[in-house]
Amino acid sequence: MGxxxxxxxxxxxxxxxxxxxxxxxxxxxxxxxxxxxxxxxxEDIYSKNNLPLYSRSQVDxxxxxxxxxxxxxxxxxxxxxxxxxxxxxxxxxxHPGSGKCIKVPxxxxxxxxxxxxxxxxxxxxxxxxxxxxxxVPKFNEISNAGIDVIKGEKILxxxxxxxxxxIAVLAATGLDKIKVLRKINIGIISTGNELIYPGDNYIxxxxxxxxxxxxxxxxxxxxxxxxxxxxxxxx
Numbered sequence: 001m002g003x004x005x006x007x008x009x010x011x012x013x014x015x016x017x018x019x020x021x022x023x024x025x026x027x028x029x030x031x032x033x034x035x036x037x038x039x040x041x042x043e044d045i046y047s048k049n050n051l052p053l054y055s056r057s058q059v060d061x062x063x064x065x066x067x068x069x070x071x072x073x074x075x076x077x078x079x080x081x082x083x084x085x086x087x088x089x090x091x092x093x094x095h096p097g098s099g100k101c102i103k104v105p106x107x108x109x110x111x112x113x114x115x116x117x118x119x120x121x122x123x124x125x126x127x128x129x130x131x132x133x134x135x136v137p138k139f140n141e142i143s144n145a146g147i148d149v150i151k152g153e154k155i156l157x158x159x160x161x162x163x164x165x166x167i168a169v170l171a172a173t174g175l176d177k178i179k180v181l182r183k184i185n186i187g188i189i190s191t192g193n194e195l196i197y198p199g200d201n202y203i204x205x206x207x208x209x210x211x212x213x214x215x216x217x218x219x220x221x222x223x224x225x226x227x228x229x230x231x232x233x234x235x
Contacts, residue, residue: 027182033170036162038223039180045156047173050146054092055110058141062101062123062130063114066140072132082128086111101130110142117141149173161224186219187230188212 028042057063064080072078083096085103095102095113102111110117115138124131149155155169156162162180170178196206198213212229219225 041160042179042181044158047149047155049173050151051149055145057104057117059119061117061119063104063111064101066116066138069132070135072135074133078132183226185226189230
């Protein structure tokens with residue numbers, strides 16, 4: 001006849017008892033961001049930079065002053081002088097002024113003084129003259145600095161378990177280290193007269209302890225624990 005448990009409590013009540021008898025972990029350590037996956041942040045983190053870091057183009061095209069081509073259409077194309085070209089990774093250049101444009105690649109810094117990008121597809125080029133066939137609004141195809149994250153904005157809450165998305169945002173702001181809660185030391189003790197341990201010679205009537213292996217593997221996958229099986233202490 002199986003063992004019957006007569007005195008049961010609800011899961012929520014059991015969870016409450018556990019929480020009331022646990023001490024909040026406060027010890028912390030500073031680690032490399034590359035080692036932070038699934039670790040728990042020990043402090044709020046605020047961005048030291050804007051994201052994007054600078055205003056950049058969302059297309060391959062030409063940086064213009066939008067008012068220069070406000071009347072452009074296929075029936076009334078507008079011509080601007082091509083006055084230069086920028087490349088990825090370069091600091092922003094100054095736009096030369098009305099009546100001119102600069103070639104900018106996707107991700108390139110927006111020239112200072114221009115206020116819109118026009119994709120190559122909406123233009124044609126003849127020597128040093130670029131022909132524009134449509135008007136565009138201000139900030140067309142531009143990712144302005146700080147549009148995603150403003151300098152000083154909170155980007156991570158304390159006690160957050162870090163995943164790859166958190167790590168990517170932190171890295172994008174220039175962070176290379178982070179303060180996290182220290183790992184919790186956990187010992188696993190399997191009990192039962194029927195148990196033998198993987199690697200031991202089999203004994204009739206016994207079973208190999210697989211539960212400890214499963215629990216250890218699961219805990220190790222979280223990267224928050226120092227796990228040790230305490231088999232030798234009960235042999």
